[in-house]
Amino acid sequence: MTDEKRKSPRMPGNNRAAVVYLVAGGAPIMCTVADISEGGAGLTFVSIAGIPDVFRLEIKGEAKMRTCKVAWRKEPHRLGVAFQPD
DSSP: OOOOOSSSOEEEEEEEEEEEEETTTTEEEEEEEEOOOOEEEEEEEEEOTOOOOOEEEEEOOOOOOEEEEEEEEEEETTEEEEEEEE
């Protein structure tokens, strides 16, 4: 038995991405998509310090940006997000 709480299974990622702030003026923060599903993703950063609770995520090779809400944080490099409806 597993403690898995995700609604959709995650697939390995390894795509480059950037956090784009909802508020204008913030510089993008680069990250890597460690894994992704229909409902969310695990992201890896150099540091998660200063990452807001809600942001837009631009994944290289995808046309649309996704609005994300942080679901969990694991210092110093990882966080998980749930994709929000636009």
